[in-house]
Amino acid sequence: MKKILAIVLAIAMIASVSMLAACSGKGDTKSTAAEDAKSDTTEKATLTMATNAYFPPYEYYEGEKIIGIDAEVAQAIADKLDMKLEIVDIEFDSIIAGVQTGKYDMGMAGMTVTDERKQSVDFSDSYAKGIQSIIVPEDSEITSIDDILAEGAEYKLGVQLSTTGDLYISDDYEAAGKSADLITEFQTGNDAVAALSTGKVDAVIIDNEPAKSYVAASSGLKILDTEYVAEDYAICFAKDNTELKDKVNGALKELIADGTVKSIIDKYIKAE
Numbered sequence: 001m002k003k004i005l006a007i008v009l010a011i012a013m014i015a016s017v018s019m020l021a022a023c024s025g026k027g028d029t030k031s032t033a034a035e036d037a038k039s040d041t042t043e044k045a046t047l048t049m050a051t052n053a054y055f056p057p058y059e060y061y062e063g064e065k066i067i068g069i070d071a072e073v074a075q076a077i078a079d080k081l082d083m084k085l086e087i088v089d090i091e092f093d094s095i096i097a098g099v100q101t102g103k104y105d106m107g108m109a110g111m112t113v114t115d116e117r118k119q120s121v122d123f124s125d126s127y128a129k130g131i132q133s134i135i136v137p138e139d140s141e142i143t144s145i146d147d148i149l150a151e152g153a154e155y156k157l158g159v160q161l162s163t164t165g166d167l168y169i170s171d172d173y174e175a176a177g178k179s180a181d182l183i184t185e186f187q188t189g190n191d192a193v194a195a196l197s198t199g200k201v202d203a204v205i206i207d208n209e210p211a212k213s214y215v216a217a218s219s220g221l222k223i224l225d226t227e228y229v230a231e232d233y234a235i236c237f238a239k240d241n242t243e244l245k246d247k248v249n250g251a252l253k254e255l256i257a258d259g260t261v262k263s264i265i266d267k268y269i270k271a272e
């Protein structure tokens with residue numbers, strides 16, 4: 001019996017020694033991880049860009065990849081800064097908050113510079129111009145924004161949530177004494193245009209270049225000839241992140257000056 005106990009104890013001792021060895025093995029793994037982390041820092045730093053990738057030709061999917069004017073301008077900026085670009089596709093409505101809290105380094109999403117947004121984030125120089133346009137069915141009786149805002153008119157409108165199209169028309173509807181219920185806020189421009197195609201709304205207010213892409217991709221829709229609002233697009237940063245903003249702005253200035261930005265825009269927007 002004593003012999004058996006001795007053997008059991010011996011086994012237990014061997015087991016604990018090998019466990020210790022295993023633990024130190026783990027320690028080795030840890031130090032390898034630390035080395036990895038070390039070599040990571042010698043690799044390129046990552047520049048994360050938050051966008052909403054349903055906004056052609058600024059950002060949209062080609063297969064799994066997000067391409068477009070913003071994606072290419074951001075890549076050119078990252079190359080200049082010797083950084084690795086990572087594009088994250090989120091709801092448009094969440095971009096500013098994500099940038100403010102530092103979850104993303106910058107927001108680039110055909111985003112219009114507005115005084116209200118400037119209270120939450122800082123903007124780079126503008127790199128492109130946008131126009132809020134109105135899409136209607138081909139046989140619509142609506143011919144201008146004045147028709148939409150006319151006294152007694154009760155048109156149902158589709159917009160992308162929290163975009164300037166949404167903000168401007170909501171203000172104008174309120175000023176005209178019209179019900180906010182007439183405006184439906186969709187998560188993406190695609191959804192708003194789909195609702196227009198199926199007659200759920202009478203018109204969609206959205207940026208002109210995406211409007212052109214959407215109208216080209218669906219039948220029976222047209223863009224009104226009138227401009228609703230003209231705007232500037234820029235990249236946004238957290239207010240305390242002036243270091244990055246200045247770096248990105250410096251790169252952007254060079255890319256505008258040497259014609260890179262223009263050639264990227266021309267590649268995606270063909271002159272009519």
Ligand code: ARG
Nearest residue numbers: 052055109110111112163164
């Ligand atoms: N220019 C408009 C705005 O800033 C719409 C931008 C929507 N962008 C997008 N990627 N979905 O409010």
